[in-house]
Amino acid sequence: MSNSNVPPPKIFKPEDGDPGRPKRGMDEDAIKTQPTIFREDLLEGKTVLISGAGSGMGKATAYLAAKLGANVAICGRTMEKLDSTVEMIRDGLGKEILSVQTNIRSPEEVEDLIGTVHDHFGGLDTLVNNAGGQFPQDAIDFSRKGWLAVIDTNLNGTWWMMQEAAKRWRADGKPGNIVNIVANIERGMPQAAHTCAARAGVIYLSKTLATEWAQWDVRVNCIGPGVIETEGFRMYPEEALKRFHKANPMKMRGNAWDVAEMIAYLASPAARFINGDLIIIDGGQAQWGVIWPAGMPDYFNESGAA
Ligand SMILES: CCC/C=C/C(=O)SCCNC(=O)CCNC(=O)[C@H](O)C(C)(C)COP(=O)([O-])OP(=O)([O-])OC[C@H]1O[C@@H](n2cnc3c(N)ncnc32)[C@H](O)[C@@H]1OP(=O)([O-])[O-]
Numbered sequence: 001m002s003n004s005n006v007p008p009p010k011i012f013k014p015e016d017g018d019p020g021r022p023k024r025g026m027d028e029d030a031i032k033t034q035p036t037i038f039r040e041d042l043l044e045g046k047t048v049l050i051s052g053a054g055s056g057m058g059k060a061t062a063y064l065a066a067k068l069g070a071n072v073a074i075c076g077r078t079m080e081k082l083d084s085t086v087e088m089i090r091d092g093l094g095k096e097i098l099s100v101q102t103n104i105r106s107p108e109e110v111e112d113l114i115g116t117v118h119d120h121f122g123g124l125d126t127l128v129n130n131a132g133g134q135f136p137q138d139a140i141d142f143s144r145k146g147w148l149a150v151i152d153t154n155l156n157g158t159w160w161m162m163q164e165a166a167k168r169w170r171a172d173g174k175p176g177n178i179v180n181i182v183a184n185i186e187r188g189m190p191q192a193a194h195t196c197a198a199r200a201g202v203i204y205l206s207k208t209l210a211t212e213w214a215q216w217d218v219r220v221n222c223i224g225p226g227v228i229e230t231e232g233f234r235m236y237p238e239e240a241l242k243r244f245h246k247a248n249p250m251k252m253r254g255n256a257w258d259v260a261e262m263i264a265y266l267a268s269p270a271a272r273f274i275n276g277d278l279i280i281i282d283g284g285q286a287q288w289g290v291i292w293p294a295g296m297p298d299y300f301n302e303s304g305a306a
């Protein structure tokens, strides 16, 4: 029996808003023609594995890493999306990369992935844990399954990847480097509390491992993006997207390249003394606004949230 003068909460499912919605994020031509501040052989001979590289920041990062000379491996759940990254890099740079369909939530698949990368390239230098995401909803209405899906992806999935990579580095006596893409969670994330909890876990896991794993020359850092326009915006209603950029004082959205270049920096020798850090790329959002991806509750009226 339900108590039912109360209307059910509105749940936005991406497919509700798909027809006719503009494509979001950098298209392949934009990625291919984007200039980089880095030297072309910056990552020559280095192997970089990027999760969630069939779209968005992961895709741009895979392109940049390949452009800078790295051996690139990518993974994600959808083969078609991974293929698009492989083809973009083949077409734009004439290079082949390794792509392995993997659900990071499965520790067995992650173990196979790390083994495949080692077999193919003879090792791994930088692991970029970029795969992740969430849906916007008031926390009080989260289903159990929804909560578990977000925690399993963003916290557990990232951990399986980190642990498998580090086991190899310890066994091989080789240095390692991990970059975890989290989010800007300094002031919480209303309507994304599940991901906020998971990302907080990853940030403090990373700080801890930066100390524990220093003895094996493994560095661990995080990047916290603010509003970065990517294909991932399909998870949010158009109405919310109109307001996202107002949550930072620059009133703009970043793009996937803004994050890719920071990842390249962290993968380079210039970052050899950066460890256990969280680097925020958000146009100053942490000092200013709050995003309400499912709509601001009346309670807050016009109090400065966007
Ligand atoms: C904040 C602004 C800045 C931008 C930040 C970004 O990160 S942009 C980047 C953004 N990019 C991404 O986020 C990309 C990656 N994101 C994803 O793959 C999904 O969001 C995932 C992490 C939930 C994984 O899901 P999955 O593979 O397990 O697939 P699944 O679909 O089966 O979901 C499992 C359960 O979750 C629940 N539930 C799901 N959707 C909704 C909803 N709209 N409403 C309510 N609940 C929802 C539901 O219980 C569902 O089970 P059901 O009821 O269907 O039996």
Ligand SMILES: NC(=O)C1=CN([C@@H]2O[C@H](COP(=O)(O)OP(=O)(O)OC[C@H]3O[C@@H](n4cnc5c(N)ncnc54)[C@H](OP(=O)(O)O)[C@@H]3O)[C@@H](O)[C@H]2O)C=CC1
Pocket (backbone or CB within 6 Å): 051, 052, 053, 054, 055, 056, 057, 058, 075, 076, 077, 078, 079, 081, 102, 103, 104, 105, 130, 131, 132, 133, 134, 153, 157, 181, 182, 183, 184, 224, 225, 226, 227, 228, 229, 230, 231, 232, 233
């Ligand atoms: N864009 C933004 O403003 C912000 C993004 N972020 C985070 O940055 C990262 C990149 O996001 P962005 O590029 O914007 O979004 P996208 O949705 O484009 O990228 C996320 C990628 O992760 C992959 N992925 C999701 N779940 C899994 C899984 N279980 N196993 C393997 N791969 C998976 C998806 O591919 P597939 O579904 O095929 O597996 C997809 O390619 C994400 O972690 C996101 O949450 C954080 C803050 C802000």
